[in-house]
Structure formats: structure tokens, C-alpha cells
Amino acid sequence: MKAVVFHGIGDIRLDDVKEPRIESPFDAIVRLTASAICGTDLHMVRGTMAGMKPGTILGHEGVGVVEEIGRGVRNLSVGDRVVIPSTIACGVCVYCRAAYYSQCDRANPRGTGTAFFGGPEETGPFQGLQAEWARVPFANVGLVKLPAGVTDEQAILLSDIFPTGYFGAKLAEIRDGDTVVVYGCGPVGQFAIASAKHLGAGRIFAVDTIPTRLAMARSQGAEIIDFNHEDPVAVLRELTGGSGVDRTVDAVGIDAECAESGPAKTSSDEHETFEKEVATVAPETNPQGHNWHPGHAPSQVLRWAVQAAAKGGSLGIVGVYPQAATTFPIGIAMNKNLTVKMGNCNHRKYIPKLLELVESGVIDPTEVLTQTGPLVSAIEAYKAFDRREPGWTKVELRPAA
Structure with missing residues (x-):
């Protein structure tokens, strides 16, 4: 066969x-x-x-x-x-x-x-x-x-992908009226948005940089943020009156990329940190691979997610992270009393x-x-x-x- x-x-x-x-x-x-x-x-x-x-x-x-x-x-x-x-x-x-x-x-x-x-x-x-x-x-x-x-x-x-998106929404503990952000508008992210709507979310933000994916998220009623034109953390805080979002779904995982331009552009220090993460997580990669370049940022979404979360908020992680990944902003998460759930x-x-x-x-x-x-x-x-x-x-x- x-x-x-x-x-x-x-x-x-x-x-x-x-x-x-x-x-x-x-x-x-x-x-x-x-x-x-x-x-x-x-x-x-x-x-x-x-x-x-x-x-x-x-x-x-x-x-x-x-x-x-x-x-x-x-x-x-x-x-x-x-x-x-x-x-x-x-x-x-x-x-x-x-x-x-x-x-x-x-x-x-x-x-x-x-x-x-x-x-x-x-x-x-x-x-x-x-x-x-x-x-x-x-x-x-x-x-x-x-x-x-x-x-x-x-x-x-x-x-x-539909069950995974739904699982991400459940891990994030989305309830009626919640303000939600979904990082990543690929197929799992799109189903996380659909699931958040089904579970009663009041507002849904969607963060990505691919125009067709952002357009699809907007067609579902999400408020879109292009991380190559805006700083997603600053925008989310501004649009929530400074408090941040109640519920967060990470539908990206290890393949996150650095912001290339705009207010969120990744600094040289952050680039160096991300390059060290890449060396640890994926020492051997496809040289022709589209995503594995110096702009790759394995822990970027985790950082944005914790920084933009409201105190007492919750984070559901369904984006894939291999076992070699070890970076998480635990200090900010702990001091905000965040609930973090994740898994396959x-x-x-x-x-x-x-x-x-x-x-x-x-x-x-x-x-x-x-x-x-x-x-x-x-x-x-x-x-x-x-x-x-x-x-x-x-x-x-x-x-x-």
C-alpha cells in the first residue's frame, strides 16, 4: 500500500x-x-x-x-x-x-x-x-x-483538532461571560475559539500574524491582534481596562516565533534566550524548515500568556511542547495566583x-x-x-x- x-x-x-x-x-x-x-x-x-x-x-x-x-x-x-x-x-x-x-x-x-x-x-x-x-x-x-x-x-x-481545541477551552476553565484570549489561529486555535463561544465566553481575543488565520478568527467573532504590528500584552491590558484576560488558551506550543517588527519586536537579549532554548529543545533540525530560524521563540507564548493574564486567571496549554522544553515564567504566574493546566x-x-x-x-x-x-x-x-x-x-x- x-x-x-x-x-x-x-x-x-x-x-x-x-x-x-x-x-x-x-x-x-x-x-x-x-x-x-x-x-x-x-x-x-x-x-x-x-x-x-x-x-x-x-x-x-x-x-x-x-x-x-x-x-x-x-x-x-x-x-x-x-x-x-x-x-x-x-x-x-x-x-x-x-x-x-x-x-x-x-x-x-x-x-x-x-x-x-x-x-x-x-x-x-x-x-x-x-x-x-x-x-x-x-x-x-x-x-x-x-x-x-x-x-x-x-x-x-x-x-x-476539534477535541483538542475543546480540551484547551475546558483546561482554561472558560465560563459564561469570561474574557478569553487564544494564542495561535491555526486549526486547533480556531476550534478553541469555537469552543470558547460554545462555553459562553463574553469576549474572545485571537493572537497570530498570518492574515488568513486572523481573518478566520474574526469571522468567528474574535477580536484579532497581529503580534507583528502590536504588542499583544499591551493591547490585551488596554482592551481589558488594565486587568488582563480571565482565561487563556495556548494553541501554539514550541513553534512560536519572535515578533519581527512593531512595539512587540523581540529584543537582542530575548533572541539570545530563545536561541539557547532552541539549542536545548531541538539540537538537530531540518535546515530547510520554514519555522526553525533565528526568529524562533519556543517559550514566547508562555511569556505573553502569563504577562497578559488577569490575577486569579487560568491558562490551558494544548500547544505541543517536547519533554526537553523546561522554560516557564513561574515567578509571575505564582505571584498572580494563576491556575495552569496542560496536557495531551x-x-x-x-x-x-x-x-x-x-x-x-x-x-x-x-x-x-x-x-x-x-x-x-x-x-x-x-x-x-x-x-x-x-x-x-x-x-x-x-x-x-
Whole structure:
């Protein structure tokens, strides 16, 4: 079968690989009808997430049809349309029973955190979903059946980014009337904005610098801030009467960039600090990578988030930070009595609820999906997505006919 395969930092290829097979009674084989490229996939390609093994199939978002099931899978049938939660969970261990699916002890017995498809060695590892077929372990828990009224285009966004954006809003403890800021207007940030609205936020600010992403945020009703033209901390304080924002969602993570111009332009001292962070977090990176240049600022969003937060506010972090990242402005956060929550999304917990919102027409997630293409164009799609070309907010891949 065809699959997008990691060969090394900056080197991914569309290869012919062996088709997957049942390895456990709780496995299922799914024929992928849609997969997607996520910002997290770019971490592996750029080298900001270490430990990737050459030969790993990339991708952790998928929708498809069940082709084969193991004898232990009793709630699915061959032919069922399903969405695949991107994090892998057994449903049996103490973490899964507490709905902390992203910390499943059986899926990742290494004890190093989340197991997900197409990730580095410390996450399992498991082959990914940017392929024609995939083996799904613990399929009785790891597959959610789709109603006929939900399309593949809608369902693919339930595999990861919609639940992650919603999870970020829940971590930030958004309630009726709250003033909220979302840093990063990529796909997860857009769903964090949509989720904040759904949870009753009174005002929502959105911080980014990509015009198409800011325009999409504004179309959702957010008040936008371009960090290359304004100092986001100063603007947020001004627009909140000096108090700062109640709730904050970091939907950027380690790939934050320095401000290049305007009042927020990064100082030489800050550049030096950020360069030291890059050397620690990602000593080996793709030399052709778009984002990994001297203007990269791994802890920038964390600094802005804490500085612009109101006293007693809360911060939800769903932007990806690798385990080597160690910088956080703890002193300011502590002295403001901030609540900070973070982590990888427990997708299996939220997908059924969000599926109901989509099926009932409350939220149509396809407004975020901006590019579609066959699997054979995956490599070019990765390049365009990495360059953050206008309009490339989210990318769906379909197997070639």
C-alpha cells in the first residue's frame, strides 16, 4: 500500500509498504477514506520532537471503514464507518477508567506519556494513519462509529483538532461571560475559539500574524491582534481596562516565533534566550524548515500568556511542547495566583459529545478545512503547510482513486 513515511529529519517520502495485519484479538484493520496533516506531524519532520524511527508511517488523524476485526472486538462490524481518536487507549487501565485516555498505561507501558499514531519511539511507537490501511489497537475503545449524516470531511476534524481545541477551552476553565484570549489561529486555535463561544465566553481575543488565520478568527467573532504590528500584552491590558484576560488558551506550543517588527519586536537579549532554548529543545533540525530560524521563540507564548493574564486567571496549554522544553515564567504566574493546566487531549472522552454537536448542526467543523488532495500529493501538501502559505489552515488527504 501507499503511505507517507518518515526517513529522517526533513526527509519524508510516499512509499510502498506492507499492508497491516491483525496482531491482537482487540485489533481492527481500517481502510482509510480520509486522513490529515497536523501541526504535530511537522514537529517530527522539523526535528522538534526527537526519537522518530526511520520507517515510521506518519499521521494521527483518520476516518475510514472497518475491513477486519479481531475476535475480542465485540462492538464493531466489518463495514462500519469510524473515526479514529489520534491518541491510543485501552479502556481498561486506571487512567482510562478515569477518562485520562491520553495517559493509558497499556498503550504506552514505557511510562513516558501519551501513545499516538505516527509518533516517536517514546509514544509506543505505532504506525500512523497517512496510508491506505491502518491497524488500530484496542479497537473496541479506539474507534467511534459515525452516523450516516456526518461526512468524512466533518469526521476527520473530530479525530484530533476539534477535541483538542475543546480540551484547551475546558483546561482554561472558560465560563459564561469570561474574557478569553487564544494564542495561535491555526486549526486547533480556531476550534478553541469555537469552543470558547460554545462555553459562553463574553469576549474572545485571537493572537497570530498570518492574515488568513486572523481573518478566520474574526469571522468567528474574535477580536484579532497581529503580534507583528502590536504588542499583544499591551493591547490585551488596554482592551481589558488594565486587568488582563480571565482565561487563556495556548494553541501554539514550541513553534512560536519572535515578533519581527512593531512595539512587540523581540529584543537582542530575548533572541539570545530563545536561541539557547532552541539549542536545548531541538539540537538537530531540518535546515530547510520554514519555522526553525533565528526568529524562533519556543517559550514566547508562555511569556505573553502569563504577562497578559488577569490575577486569579487560568491558562490551558494544548500547544505541543517536547519533554526537553523546561522554560516557564513561574515567578509571575505564582505571584498572580494563576491556575495552569496542560496536557495531551483525552480524545476518546470528548469525541462522542462533539459528534453529537456536529450531527445536530450546532457546529460545522468543515469551515476550518481549507485544502484537500489525494495521498499522492501529500509531500507537496506537507511543504505548503510547513510554509504556512495563505489558506493552508488544515489539510485533508484522500487515498488516490
